[in-house]
Amino acid sequence: MNGMAEPVTTLGDDARSATVALPATAQRGALDIEYRWLNTHLTDAPLAVFLHEGLGSVAMWKDWPQSVCDRLGMRGLVYSRPGYGRSTPRPHHVKLPVDFMSVQARDILPALLDALDVSAEERKRMWVIGHSDGGSITLLYAAAFPDALAGAVAIAPHVFVEDISVASIAEAKTAYEQSDLRSKLARHHDDVDSAFYGWNDIWLSDAFRSWSIVDELEYIRCPLLAVQGYDDHYGTMAQIDTIAQRASHTRLAKLDNCGHSPHRDAPQALNDVIVDFIKKHDGSASA
Template sequence: MQNSATIASDFAELPATASRGPLRIEYRWINDAAADTRADTRIAVFLHEGLGSIAMWRDWPQALCERLGMRGLVYSRPGYGLSTPRAHGVKWPVDFMAHQACDVLPALLDALDIDMPARQRTWLIGHSDGGSIALLYAARHAGALAGAVTIAPHVFVEDISVQSIAQTKQLYETTDLRNKLGRYHADVDSAFYGWNDIWLNPAFRQWSIVGELAAIREPLLAIQGHDDNYGTMAQIDTIAQHVPHARLVKLDACGHSPHRDVPDKLNDAIAAFIASQT
């Protein structure tokens, strides 16, 4: 397996729209060997967590893509990694995840010449905020993907989430957490406060995408750890209530990041689910 640290990032230029300026998005293709063997190779697009980036995924996307026999696309959302940073005076809006699902991700796929047949072979694999973005994309782009895997997603705001995010802010401002996160972001304050400020904004307490879930038609796997300090099983149980065909996996001895806590169990669950859909 190739070490992700040895792979240089590429950059996609997204033109300005009526609602935002131009964006420069850091991305990488992984497991290109899969693309060399079949013209109809499936693609896994990875959507990172609220403080994530390409670098923070480390080698897990590569390992999973090799297991699945898929080509993978990882990218850093605006404000993260080496992508266009968030201007420090700009606050993410309450619907920032819908903006990512309906504007930034489709624009990136366009920029990379991923046409509709290729999108229909694409699996979205999202973690935390990225899991919510995957759900929103699936709900609003029926027929434009093969399926989705959502890991520790948020579909509404829980007290446990707000409490943990407030604690993380204290750690960021009083410990070496800022320096640690600085390894993964060109502008670490842009990344951290973009995420932290919106989640701690009182207006965000009313945020919910529950009403959108019933529109999801493609295969859906929702995964949650029993020891997640950013959300409870109510998140994926709510998904199951509104998406009857969704399959749930609840992982023991697992916190908010199954790809770090129990990667083998996570990979087994994802591989088994995707195999069952083909």
């Protein structure tokens, strides 16, 4: 499971974008996953894995994961989920299932870590940091593998469906079809329609209105930080308040003058709270 394509982008000596092949299983076909390592020279440092938003990719993170890893003295792993970036696109006739985020947490991410030879010991020291849909996947991974990570950070996650989320996602569809949003996203995805409609169609489906991962939150035992902006138009504070109700050890961070993307809207405030939290729970991280 270690076959690797030639790098498609090189950013310095140890920030490299490439693809790794995940073989077919009974549940899915073979996949190519775009990924990038950060700070590989820190060979003994813990690993931070970054999970992107519903329309994100390796490239769309820009330099934010690097800034977090540099402040913490950690290695980093950034990757594009199937259907996004340079990873295997979603076939247009295939609709995402209601539990697509659970599949990512319990199947795709563990398979990627296996393919990249991330050992069980490394995973116990690993932090998972996710934004939006990636934040939800972070919570699901922490619930499914409670003894296999050091901690988790969920940024603007979804744990149930709110009307404000559906309304904003419907507005995004209008923007995609009537403005330059499609051309902007096309810079970052090999199949932009696959990426957009895979995300948009499932979120706007009737079946998804009852989606919830609230019950799974009670299985999270690792240190957990949940972050949300007060001006988030894709979800309210009820999302992270619910996390704290179900996983009482959760630390909440509520950011002023911040929308759905704290790493873009309030990067300094977000970095400060993440670094402070991880330093308190991981003695091997350095600032």
